[in-house]
Each structure stands twice: as structure tokens, then as C-alpha cells.
Amino acid sequence: MGKKKKKGRRNRKIYNFMGMTLFFLIVLLTHDCVQQATVEDNSPLGPEIPALQNGRMEQIIRHEGFTVSYNSDYRIANWVAYELTEAKARAKDVSRTDIFVPDPQVAADKTATNNDYYHSGYDRGHLAPAGDMRWSATAMQESFYLSNICPQNKGLNGGIWNDLEIQCRRWAIRYGSVLIITGPIIKEHPKRIGNVGVPSGFYKVVCIWQKNGKQEGIGFIYENRDYRNTTFRSGIVSVDSVEKVTGINFFPSFPIEVQQEMEASTSWKY
Numbered sequence: 001m002g003k004k005k006k007k008g009r010r011n012r013k014i015y016n017f018m019g020m021t022l023f024f025l026i027v028l029l030t031h032d033c034v035q036q037a038t039v040e041d042n043s044p045l046g047p048e049i050p051a052l053q054n055g056r057m058e059q060i061i062r063h064e065g066f067t068v069s070y071n072s073d074y075r076i077a078n079w080v081a082y083e084l085t086e087a088k089a090r091a092k093d094v095s096r097t098d099i100f101v102p103d104p105q106v107a108a109d110k111t112a113t114n115n116d117y118y119h120s121g122y123d124r125g126h127l128a129p130a131g132d133m134r135w136s137a138t139a140m141q142e143s144f145y146l147s148n149i150c151p152q153n154k155g156l157n158g159g160i161w162n163d164l165e166i167q168c169r170r171w172a173i174r175y176g177s178v179l180i181i182t183g184p185i186i187k188e189h190p191k192r193i194g195n196v197g198v199p200s201g202f203y204k205v206v207c208i209w210q211k212n213g214k215q216e217g218i219g220f221i222y223e224n225r226d227y228r229n230t231t232f233r234s235g236i237v238s239v240d241s242v243e244k245v246t247g248i249n250f251f252p253s254f255p256i257e258v259q260q261e262m263e264a265s266t267s268w269k270y
Contacts, residue, residue, distance in 0.1 A: 018129065068103075160234070164204060237262075239251075
């Protein structure tokens with residue numbers, strides 16, 4: 001009988017331990033789901049895939065936080081697009097990884113490498129900024145894929161380009177959600193660092209969905225140089241202007257009348 005009692009007590013301890021383990025797993029899973037639901041809140045903006053009209057190479061790659069049109073000729077993106085919600089803009093859950101690696105969805109013989117950038121004089125500049133990916137460890141890690149990186153002037157990267165990224169987060173917080181498309185401006189026969197084409201400039205296009213349901217658009221173009229103390233507003237252009245320079249239709253799924261109105265404006269009123 002004594003042995004049976006000891007065995008019974010031992011089994012109860014095992015069952016209790018398993019029960020507590022299961023409880024904590026359920027709590028953790030529930031917590032993660034609640035956090036994810038908080039980040040992935042409903043918004044009026046859905047996914048938007050720009051359309052290349054310049055005949056360049058393109059591989060569409062979808063990551064957790066952004067979508068890339070990758071150009072294997074220049075080993076940089078044609079564009080990167082993503083939606084930035086208020087919850088994502090406010091998030092501070094994840095720190096930068098600062099680990100730059102090739103995108104696993106790009107073929108090994110088509111990818112940029114860190115060796116291309118070493119001693120080049122250029123920063124590894126983000127298109128979808130790491131600061132917009134602090135809501136997810138996966139999105140943060142993927143933002144350091146070299147498919148999301150371009151050779152960028154150090155002064156531009158740490159100057160008005162960074163200022164514009166901060167402004168986009170402010171817009172997302174103010175309006176609840178913004179759609180951002182950004183990328184390089186690159187000539188047909190660009191300078192190269194290793195195998196990577198060096199952009200002559202960069203663009204950013206932002207679609208803001210007003211509370212009255214109206215879409216507002218604004219574009220920015222900068223040369224790949226240090227603007228020093230110049231305000232990021234100096235780069236304001238119409239979305240139409242960016243489309244003409246890049247050969248990209250940024251909002252092809254929008255009704256044509258919406259495109260015509262939102263893409264023609266250059267007014268600063270946000």
C-alpha cells in the first residue's frame with residue numbers, strides 16, 4: 001500500500017506540473033494573440049502593388065512588414081511598399097538587430113552582399129526603415145535583408161531622409177494609417193559598388209487616408225547626397241512627378257479619378 005501511495009503522489013505531482021505548464025503556455029499564446037491583434041488593427045488602407053512601366057527586372061517578395069520589388073540587374077529594390085498603422089508607429093517592443101544579411105528569397109547569384117558595401121563610402125540605407133518595424137521581431141529582422149537596402153550617402157541617410165521617416169510615423173499616428181512606397185532612382189548604366197548599382201537619388205510616396213474617406217498623396221525626391229541642414233520639405237513634389245521620374249504607377253488599383261486628383265497635388269497641409 002505504501003508503494004502505491006507514493007506512486008500516486010508522484011503521479012499527482014507530474015499531472016500538476018503538466019497542468020501548470022499547459023496553463024502558462026495558454027497564457028503566453030493568448031498574450032501574443034492579443035498583442036498581434038493590437039498591431040494588426042483594421043484600417044482603410046489595404047495592400048497595394050505598384051506597377052513597373054519601365055521594363056526593368058522584377059521579383060515580388062512579400063515579407064511580414066513590407067513587400068519588395070527586387071531588381072536582380074542592380075541588386076537593389078525597384079520599390080518597397082508597406083502600410084504603417086498607428087499601432088505599428090507607436091510600438092517600441094523590438095530593438096534594432098543591425099544584422100545585414102541576404103534575402104533568403106533572392107537567388108544566391110543575384111543578391112547583394114555585405115562585401116559590396118564594405119569600404120564603398122556608402123551607408124547600407126533602409127528603404128522600409130527599421131524604426132517602422134518595432135512591432136515585430138520578424139519584421140525587424142527582415143528589414144535588414146539586403147533586398148531592402150541601397151547604397152546611400154551617409155549625410156542623406158542620417159539627415160533629411162531620417163527626418164522624413166520620422167514624419168511618416170507622425171502621420172500614421174495622426175491619421176491612423178498611411179501607405180508608404182519608397183525606392184531608388186537609378187540610371188540605366190549606374191555607378192556600381194561591387195555588383196550593386198548606386199542610385200542617383202531616392203523617392204518616397206505617401207498616401208494618407210483622411211477621416212472623410214478622401215485619399216491625399218504627396219511625393220518626395222532627393223539626390224543621393226548630403227543636404228546638411230535643409231528641411232525634408234525641400235524634396236516635396238507631386239506623386240505624378242515621381243511616377244514620371246521612376247516609370248512606376250504607384251496606385252494602379254485606385255480608381256483613375258482618385259489617382260488623378262491625389263497624384264497632382266504638391267501642397268503641404270498635413
